[in-house]
Amino acid sequence: MDATPLALLALVLGAVIGAGVTAMIVAAVRARRTAQAQTSTVLPDGLTAVLASMDDAACAVDASGVVVVASPPSARLGIQAGTTLENTELRRLVRSVRDGGTATETIRITRERISQDSRLVSARASAMGPRLSLLVIRDVTEQERLDQMRTDFVANTSHELKTPVGAVTLLAEAIESAADDPEQVRAFASRISDEAARLGQLTGRIMSLSRLQSADGLGEFGPVAIDEVIASAVDAHTVQADSAAVELSRGGERGTWVHGDAQVLIEAVGNLLANAILYSPRGSRVGIGVKVDDDVVEIAVTDQGIGISDADRARIFERFYRADDARSRRTGGTGLGLSIVKHATQRHGGEVRVWSRPGRGSTFTMRLPRIDAPQQSPLSKRARKKTDKVQSKTAKKRRKETA
Template sequence: MTLETWLALAVGALLGAGAYALYQWREDRKATQANTLVPHRTREVLAALHSGAILVRRDRRAAFSNTPASALGVTRPDGALHPGVADLAEAAWAADAEREDDITVSRGVLGVDSVVHVRVTPLSDDLALAVANDDTERHAAELTRREFAVNVSHELKTPVGALSLLAETIEDSPDDSVMVRQFAKKIRKESRRLTKLIQEIIEISRLQGGESVVDHHLIDFAGVVEEVCEGADMHAEAKQVSLVAELRQRPWVMGDHDLLVMAVRNLVDNAISYSDDASQVTVSLDSSEGAAVLKVIDAGLGIAPEDQERIFERFYRVDAARSRSTGGTGLGLSIVKHVVLQHSGTVELWSKPGVGSTFTIRLTEYTEEP
């Protein structure tokens, strides 16, 4: 190896060592500056917070951040900041006042979006405190409330508009007794539908509030089925539908009697309404693997696969025209879902167009009778 080669290698090694030393010095300086900016006690306090806490530097990096901030995805352990937090900090410094906003953060390998509310307060020319909280659920609830209000307004317009039109027609032709009687029947029908809609809106609002099941009791589930079937006899007779109750077991469940009656009644009423004349609706009750299993089986139109995933949504109707003709509001199955969830149970649907549908409710069975 020539002298020139040895000299080149030596110079290269010296330059490499120098570069590494310079890098290490800069990193040590950053750590020293960070420790100077953020005292140990301050770090301990911020680390104990449940909210995400970040001390933002002027260079758009974090001087310190706690574990919740990293979990929320607004900062990383290496000091990198979400751009939304850095932008908010710059706005706070520019205004010399607190600034807050919602930022969208993609987290995890699936890139699931979450909404994080961030409030930034300038502390000095060099530091600002950012406090972050997950606001995803509140945003989802707010969106749900807005959609619910829009749907309710839309649903109420139909019967109210029909009642107004019918009343005007009767007012214009009061001497036509035949027409008055016909329209009076329609007014009664629309009034019943409006009353039912309002009642179900009240019920589902209570259920979504999570305050409906306050006091649980041991309930004879078979007694609930018997009560519902007895009350549905007239509806079934009017449709010429055979309503059959098959009580193979009499399981006991823990819950609210009135809410369980409401859920089962909605399933049975739906089954009768959407069954063809002279068909059969079967309500079976059994016990299986520690669960009370209720099945409501009809031989009606059935539900298409693309509709089955949405059938428990509020105001969703497979056939809106038929729903209105039967007095359906689109809230019945949503009420069923919420009642079952409040009783820590499950509700499932099997359906095939042209064959029929089976709704299955499973609730935890209690072996001890009162």
């Protein structure tokens, strides 16, 4: 019997069996890899380095909601590696992309341990496999606040402008009706002039506040003598103080300097003086003093007026807010003065503090970074003389009225 066909048959059977075994091994390896992929939480190459360099909060989350790795800013939202996502909406967002794709939602996050720390975020989840999802969280709280401020500013401005514009319109109609009565015409014309002045003041302060809040709203910064700032502010409000029978008193240290915009600082200090005079009783005193505290210059304006309640003190720096609305409107107040003071001080790297007690008066303090004095200029000497002259003139008039 010829052995050649048997050998060929054995060879064919061996090849078939070998191919079958190989196919089974390949299928087993693929199944194993698929199973590993479905259960693996191994991060893709480079993901950890990318997360470490991100400015936004971002993390990789497994199927059970546990954070595998997180970017440093994630800690501000209470998200840390090895912990479970606290926020139920974020967990739901991650589950929604488990089968693939991406999803984005705007969510308000309140940390359980800090109930007042509420943040509005834009969260985007993307699948990175059957077991892992990438969650990127962008904090939009500040953007929301700025948008709300713009909306409120436009609404408040429109409301405030309606009052003087409406008054001018009505008074113009009244003048037309009283054309044959010269006395009435003069009275209405005087009121129109007052409303126009109020409208001009309001418009000017709105423009000042808008400049302070814009990115390039200030002029070039340079060395500014606080003596000159105070002298100019006092000089600009001497007439108001005389009319209100309020004495202006200047004290404290001299020769201090800051880095900033002189005109903006003069306006800010002037607003504090105007408010102090406005809310002070006749015969009282408004003091403005300067103190150096290490590297900080403190400009304090103190009055003996009606004071501010605790509830009002928390809101007095808001735009258009008036602690005494009726009195402010009667005297032409715009509700923007203290807001301008706050923004002007902040733009100079400082802060504003307030102390007040109802019936005892108030003290507003602007704290600004101090710089070393440049070479002494004649202008600063003139400023000192101007301040002393204004203070002496006011004191003499006050003594004469008392006598």
